[in-house]
Amino acid sequence: MTLGVGFLGAGPVTQAIHLPTLARLGPLFRVVHVMDVDPAVAAEVASRVGARSTTRVGDVLEDPGVDVVAVCSPPRVHTAQVEAACRAGVRGVLCEKPLATTIADAERIEAVTAATGVPVVVGAMHTFDPAWRWARTETMSWGDVHAVRSRIVNGPNARFEDAATEFLGRPPFPRFDLDTPEAVAAFLRHVILTLAIHDLPLVRHFAPIVDEVIHVDAVEPFGWLVLARGGDTTVELTGSKNATWKPDWTFEVVSADAHLLVEFPPSYVHAGAGVAAVTTRTGTRLMPPEDHNGYEGEWRRIAELARGVRTDPRDVQAAVDDLRYAVDLAEAAAARALTGRAA
Amino acid sequence: MASVSADASIAPAVASVVAGLPLSLAWSTGHADVYAIDGAAPGWAARAAAAAAAGARGVLVVHPTPVAAAELDALDASLTHTCAVLDWAYAADPATALLRTWRATGPGVLECTSYAPLGADVDRELLEVVAWLLRAFGRTPAVLTRHRLLHGERAVGRLALIDGAESALLIRIVMTDAVPPALVVTWAGATQRLNARVFPPDTARPARVTLTDAKGDTTLPAVYESAHRTSWKRLLTFSGRPAHGDLADLRRCLAVLR
Ligand SMILES: NC(=O)c1ccc[n+]([C@@H]2O[C@H](COP(=O)([O-])OP(=O)(O)OC[C@H]3O[C@@H](n4cnc5c(N)ncnc54)[C@H](O)[C@@H]3O)[C@@H](O)[C@H]2O)c1
Numbered sequence: 001m002t003l004g005v006g007f008l009g010a011g012p013v014t015q016a017i018h019l020p021t022l023a024r025l026g027p028l029f030r031v032v033h034v035m036d037v038d039p040a041v042a043a044e045v046a047s048r049v050g051a052r053s054t055t056r057v058g059d060v061l062e063d064p065g066v067d068v069v070a071v072c073s074p075p076r077v078h079t080a081q082v083e084a085a086c087r088a089g090v091r092g093v094l095c096e097k098p099l100a101t102t103i104a105d106a107e108r109i110e111a112v113t114a115a116t117g118v119p120v121v122v123g124a125m126h127t128f129d130p131a132w133r134w135a136r137t138e139t140m141s142w143g144d145v146h147a148v149r150s151r152i153v154n155g156p157n158a159r160f161e162d163a164a165t166e167f168l169g170r171p172p173f174p175r176f177d178l179d180t181p182e183a184v185a186a187f188l189r190h191v192i193l194t195l196a197i198h199d200l201p202l203v204r205h206f207a208p209i210v211d212e213v214i215h216v217d218a219v220e221p222f223g224w225l226v227l228a229r230g231g232d233t234t235v236e237l238t239g240s241k242n243a244t245w246k247p248d249w250t251f252e253v254v255s256a257d258a259h260l261l262v263e264f265p266p267s268y269v270h271a272g273a274g275v276a277a278v279t280t281r282t283g284t285r286l287m288p289p290e291d292h293n294g295y296e297g298e299w300r301r302i303a304e305l306a307r308g309v310r311t312d313p314r315d316v317q318a319a320v321d322d323l324r325y326a327v328d329l330a331e332a333a334a335a336r337a338l339t340g341r342a343a
Numbered sequence: 344m345a346s347v348s349a350d351a352s353i354a355p356a357v358a359s360v361v362a363g364l365p366l367s368l369a370w371s372t373g374h375a376d377v378y379a380i381d382g383a384a385p386g387w388a389a390r391a392a393a394a395a396a397a398g399a400r401g402v403l404v405v406h407p408t409p410v411a412a413a414e415l416d417a418l419d420a421s422l423t424h425t426c427a428v429l430d431w432a433y434a435a436d437p438a439t440a441l442l443r444t445w446r447a448t449g450p451g452v453l454e455c456t457s458y459a460p461l462g463a464d465v466d467r468e469l470l471e472v473v474a475w476l477l478r479a480f481g482r483t484p485a486v487l488t489r490h491r492l493l494h495g496e497r498a499v500g501r502l503a504l505i506d507g508a509e510s511a512l513l514i515r516i517v518m519t520d521a522v523p524p525a526l527v528v529t530w531a532g533a534t535q536r537l538n539a540r541v542f543p544p545d546t547a548r549p550a551r552v553t554l555t556d557a558k559g560d561t562t563l564p565a566v567y568e569s570a571h572r573t574s575w576k577r578l579l580t581f582s583g584r585p586a587h588g589d590l591a592d593l594r595r596c597l598a599v600l601r
Contacts, residue, residue, distance in 0.1 A: 146492065146493060146494040146495070146517075146518075146519075147494075147495070147515070147517050149515075151454070151529075153529075153531045153536065214490055214497070214499075215488065215490075215497075215499045217452075217499070217501070217511035218511070219450040219451060219452060219509070219510060219511050220449075220450060220533075221533050222533075223450065223451055223452040223510075223511060223531065223532075224452070224511075225452055225499075225511045225513055227490075227497055227499060227513065229490075229492075232492065232493040232494070234492060234497060236497075236513065236515070238452055238454055238513065239452065239531075240451060240452050240531045240532070240533075241533070242531045242532070242533065242534070242536060243533060243534045243557055244531075244534065244535060244536050244555045244556050244557055245555070245556075245557055245558070245559060246536060246555050246560070248529070248531070248536075254517055254519050254521070255519065255521070256461055256494065256518075256519060256520060256521075257519065257520050257521050258519075258521045259519060259521040259522045279521050279522050280521050281520060281521065
């Protein structure tokens with residue numbers, strides 16, 4: 001059975017990430033309806049895939065051909081759109097990260113999925129990347145982990161978007177002046193909830209509780225550093241937007257006798273899975289190469305859920321808990337920036 | 344040809360350098376021209392001062408560890424005809440000095456991770472990282488805030504790689520027996536990146552230093568010379584002259600650690 005897909009929001013992520021991914025997945029999905037507040041964007045993107053277009057959310061949710069709703073709008077409207085999709089009784093919702101921007105909103109989503117039974121998957125692609133799946137299994141028997149680090153050095157998105165699609169309607173890249181504590185706090189919130197959030201479910205796996213944010217820093221134009229601690233485990237989030245050719249998106253975990261390094265490809269591109277390596281005294285084990293990345297994985301998951309092949313109620317629960325973790329960390333980092341003291 | 348004597352604890356490391364500089368160094372049978380002092384053993388500054396007082400033209404301190412200011416003062420005072428060279432594990436690596444001509448164009452995020460075995464001495468590891476920063480960039484952080492951990496330490500602050508543009512600095516002393524010791528440095532600014540991986544001085548395994556911009560990577564030449572041998576060569580060029588530069592550097596680094 002081919003599942004009909006309706007998009008809410010048809011910006012860079014829909015164009016560069018999801019349409020190429022769905023094309024690769026073949027008959028599993030067919031895009032039937034594309035909604036965007038910009039009618040030109042909606043119409044143009046819809047025409048690429050032979051879908052209907054609209055500027056109204058209701059048109060997509062009422063479309064009997066839509067089985068799965070993909071929420072790819074700006075984060076502030078995610079909650080309302082996920083709620084509306086669940087209430088409309090679709091078979092499944094794929095919501096781009098972040099699921100919501102506040103914990104109260106995430107709890108609303110938890111409630112609506114519980115009430116309607118509609119599965120929701122968050123497009124946190126690293127949690128679906130074969131490199132992470134491999135790493136999670138490999139590290140299952142590890143003793144205490146004492147360091148978890150996510151580093152995201154990435155070029156301007158356009159560089160990667162242009163490698164994946166041809167563009168219509170690209171929004172300007174947000175600029176941050178970092179000359180006041182308030183500005184740094186806002187920047188860190190933004191970075192944690194839009195960038196670091198990709199790795200936070202992985203971080204949470206090894207450091208489920210963060211006791212304090214010890215230190216934060218930010219440098220213009222777009223560099224960040226967050227040092228936090230949960231028990232004896234440090235959590236470090238670092239990175240920058242960087243106009244060199246070379247991205248560096250790495251996730252590192254260290255215990256007394258084992259070391260994990262995962263290298264992820266940049267967002268947007270379709271360059272296969274990340275690469276994971278576990279090193280101990282006896283040597284290094286590398287995961288086997290995989291051609292698909294987390295983008296395919298998240299769509300395969302929503303397909304299984306929408307068809308009832310898999311009924312795993314923990315998807316939403318985990319997504320809400322992941323978001324709680326991210327929001328708490330973002331708030332603690334912002335508080336640290338404002339007061340200079342741990343929150 | 345300089346005659347060499349060394350603390351017994353570091354004699355094997357010194358022996359391999361002596362074998363690698365056969366026309367310049369030889370083990371002494373009596374009075375030694377140069378003394379190699381084990382900087383990891385307590386009282387190294389006093390032993391170095393004693394060697395200078397005994398007429399050594401040079402003292403080489405292998406892996407210096409933190410020392411009290413009064414001991415450094417005494418050592419300084421004794422160096423009227425003797426040069427002192429500090430043989431750092433990472434900072435003495437020959438590739439580190441190559442970075443001195445590199446220029447950052449703005450601020451960035453600087454991460455230095457020293458992977459060290461479980462139970463390593465955090466003060467010594469941190470001192471090594473700060474010494475590396477000084478040797479590589481000619482600067483030390485004005486303030487470093489230290490956070491001691493069960494298996495290591497984090498130290499945070501800022502380092503201006505160029506005037507007026509401070510980079511955010513994170514120093515990680517990560518203790519694990521999983522990976523061999525190394526110092527791994529990454530810096531990312533708006534338009535440049537720097538990556539360095541420096542290995543301990545026991546072998547001539549070359550550091551890997553890569554400078555990146557929009558056009559591609561520049562990898563600095565691999566130098567197949569151990570940091571120990573590089574330090575000895577420095578000592579030989581200074582020998583007999585009272586060179587206090589390394590001790591001044593040590594004071595700068597120790598000031599940051601306090
Ligand atoms: N998974 C990833 O790698 C990744 C990468 C970047 C962004 N994202 C996420 O994907 C989502 C979309 O990102 P983007 O960069 O395409 O976003 P964007 O902000 O550029 O906007 C996407 C589109 O949404 C439209 N829009 C605005 N308000 C809308 C509304 N109320 N309803 C429907 N559409 C509306 C805009 O006109 C635009 O075309 C965001 O939630 C973002 O956090 C994911």
